[in-house]
Amino acid sequence: MNGKKYSVVIAGGGSTFTPGFVLDLIKSQDKFPMRQLKFYDNDAERQKKIGEAVKIIMKERAPQIKFSYTTDPKEAFTDVDFVMGSIRVGKYHMRSLDEKIPLKYGVNGQETTGPGGMAYGLRSIPAIIQIIDWMQEYSPNAWMINYSNTIAIVAEACRRLRPNAKIINICDMPIDDMDRMAAICGLDSWHDIDFNYYGLNHFGWWKEVRNKKTGEDLMPKLKEYVKDHGYWVGGDYDKDTEPSWEATFKKVADDYKMDPETLPNNYMQYYYFPQYEVANADPKHTRTDEIREHRQKIVFGECERIVKAGTAKNNIWDISGLHSEYIVDIIHAIAYNTHEKFLANCPNNGAISNMDPDSIVEVPALFGADGIQPMATGKAGRFQRGLMMEQQTCEKLVVDAYVEHSYQKMLQAFALNKTVPDASVAKKILDDMIPVNAPYWPELK
Ligand code: NAD
Ligand code: LMR
Numbered sequence: 001m002n003g004k005k006y007s008v009v010i011a012g013g014g015s016t017f018t019p020g021f022v023l024d025l026i027k028s029q030d031k032f033p034m035r036q037l038k039f040y041d042n043d044a045e046r047q048k049k050i051g052e053a054v055k056i057i058m059k060e061r062a063p064q065i066k067f068s069y070t071t072d073p074k075e076a077f078t079d080v081d082f083v084m085g086s087i088r089v090g091k092y093h094m095r096s097l098d099e100k101i102p103l104k105y106g107v108n109g110q111e112t113t114g115p116g117g118m119a120y121g122l123r124s125i126p127a128i129i130q131i132i133d134w135m136q137e138y139s140p141n142a143w144m145i146n147y148s149n150t151i152a153i154v155a156e157a158c159r160r161l162r163p164n165a166k167i168i169n170i171c172d173m174p175i176d177d178m179d180r181m182a183a184i185c186g187l188d189s190w191h192d193i194d195f196n197y198y199g200l201n202h203f204g205w206w207k208e209v210r211n212k213k214t215g216e217d218l219m220p221k222l223k224e225y226v227k228d229h230g231y232w233v234g235g236d237y238d239k240d241t242e243p244s245w246e247a248t249f250k251k252v253a254d255d256y257k258m259d260p261e262t263l264p265n266n267y268m269q270y271y272y273f274p275q276y277e278v279a280n281a282d283p284k285h286t287r288t289d290e291i292r293e294h295r296q297k298i299v300f301g302e303c304e305r306i307v308k309a310g311t312a313k314n315n316i317w318d319i320s321g322l323h324s325e326y327i328v329d330i331i332h333a334i335a336y337n338t339h340e341k342f343l344a345n346c347p348n349n350g351a352i353s354n355m356d357p358d359s360i361v362e363v364p365a366l367f368g369a370d371g372i373q374p375m376a377t378g379k380a381g382r383f384q385r386g387l388m389m390e391q392q393t394c395e396k397l398v399v400d401a402y403v404e405h406s407y408q409k410m411l412q413a414f415a416l417n418k419t420v421p422d423a424s425v426a427k428k429i430l431d432d433m434i435p436v437n438a439p440y441w442p443e444l445k
Contacts, residue, residue, distance in 0.1 A: 004033075006034045006335060007037075007038075007079055007080045008034060008036070009040055010022075010040070011040045011085050013051060015050075018054070019302070019303065020323070021086075021327060021328075022057060035065060036066045038076055039068075040069070040070060040077070046091075052307050055067060060311065073138075077135050077137070077139055080135075080139045082334075082335075083131065083142055083143070085147060085148045094436070095288045096289070098115075098120050100284075100286060101432045101433055104432070107419055107421070108278055108281075108419040109286050117149070117150045118150070118394065118413055121152070122410070123437060123441065125154065126402075132167055143334055144166060145330055146167055147169075147171060152202070155345040156398075160403070168330075168371060170330060170342070171202070173265060178209075185221055191212070193212055193218070195208060196364065197343065197362070198352050198361065198380060198384075199265060200388055201345050205264055206262055226253060227256055243290070244287050252264060255268040255269050255273075261381070334371070335369075338368065340367055343365070344362070344372045346363070348361045349374065351374040353376070355388065363377050405442045411427060411430055414430050
């Protein structure tokens with residue numbers, strides 16, 4: 001501890017993840033003491049619903065922390081130590097289109113994968129760059145921890161357009177998978193696991209999984225389980241897991257068989273089995289609809305209940321969420337220079353020995369006051385390298401399309417993607433996406 005009290009702003013204050021994150025911040029006051037918490041969003045009405053409930057939570061549980069919410073960038077980004085990036089440009093309306101337009105043409109419809117993921121990435125680039133610029137102007141010493149998707153594309157844009165920015169792009173999906181591995185092995189949580197992992201975002205593999213305390217190699221036990229059940233744990237562990245996630249975690253059993261030497265990130269199924277994903281999707285009811293019916297309803301319903309009751313006693317976030325806990329762990333590591341090991345999306349620079357230095361990769365890194373130090377993970381297998389080269393080229397082409405306002409580059413990005421069967425399909429999807437993305441994308445010529 002250094003005696004300092006921190007000031008944090010959540011960009012995307014109206015995010016469904018915000019209240020859970022706030023509760024975890026409050027619980028961590030002995031570990032990460034704060035003096036100020038702010039929310040920033042460009043949708044005042046949406047943010048107000050969360051902001052008013054959080055006001056009550058803060059008054060009851062952490063009155064020593066000054067709390068406010070705003071849509072004014074100067075007010076939001078002045079006097080902060082950490083910016084949390086949790087924005088969704090175009091909100092769920094656009095996510096729905098990211099998922100449904102490709103499905104119309106028999107192509108995978110998923111938030112961060114395939115054409116939908118690339119469309120989302122192109123929307124996020126200007127908004128994240130703008131937030132970086134505000135942070136640099138109003139709080140030049142602050143760090144931004146960004147988990148706004150599509151992370152791989154956002155990270156590539158940062159590498160090219162703001163190479164010196166103090167931004168760390170993270171994702172909690174591997175943490176979720178590792179927490180499941182811990183449960184499968186009878187350990188308490190992912191904190192009990194040591195690992196070697198490499199890949200791209202939502203596109204990676206574990207080479208090694210060990211019991212952190214004893215050093216026991218857990219791979220044999222995990223492989224035996226995963227080949228039949230994937231990362232599905234079931235029972236109490238999965239009592240709140242939504243149906244589409246159940247299918248996702250179970251499908252890992254098939255992903256695993258593509259390379260029994262490693263354990264896959266659960267997102268590999270969208271690239272290994274795109275036809276299966278399409279065959280099992282309902283083009284009228286995608287994950288967006290599931291979230292609208294489940295997470296959004298629960299979060300906004302609970303905020304309304306708290307505001308009406310005037311108290312946050314027994315709220316649903318009193319049980320920690322993995323996502324917010326992980327983010328608190330990360331800020332703590334930077335604030336106190338702990339050099340703990342987490343995963344980061346960053347330029348490769350040798351971390352995967354047979355990938356280009358300027359590839360954006362997802363690898364273990366030590367987190368401290370100076371940001372991240374990516375770790376060497378060794379060599380990627382031939383199969384994995386081939387997959388990564390293709391996928392990261394798509395991600396780079398999206399950033400080219402942004403920089404050059406190029407229709408051609410975006411078309412190439414779609415056509416190259418493993419989820420898209422041919423260039424004429426890529427063109428149809430892109431041509432449908434352009435008008436609906438007009439408020440967010442540069443004009444592609
Ligand atoms: P959400 O739609 O519930 O909330 C996002 C908020 O961002 C909304 O309130 C919206 O008004 C706001 N917003 C949009 N554009 C903005 C801008 N330019 N400036 C300020 N605010 C803006 O979204 P969610 O489901 O809570 O997800 C938030 C983000 O976190 C998404 O990018 C999602 O993909 C990402 N996510 C990441 C991980 C991870 O670990 N990487 C996990 C889950 C979600
Ligand atoms: C989320 O919003 O939870 C995502 O980032 C992951 C998903 O597919 O829903």
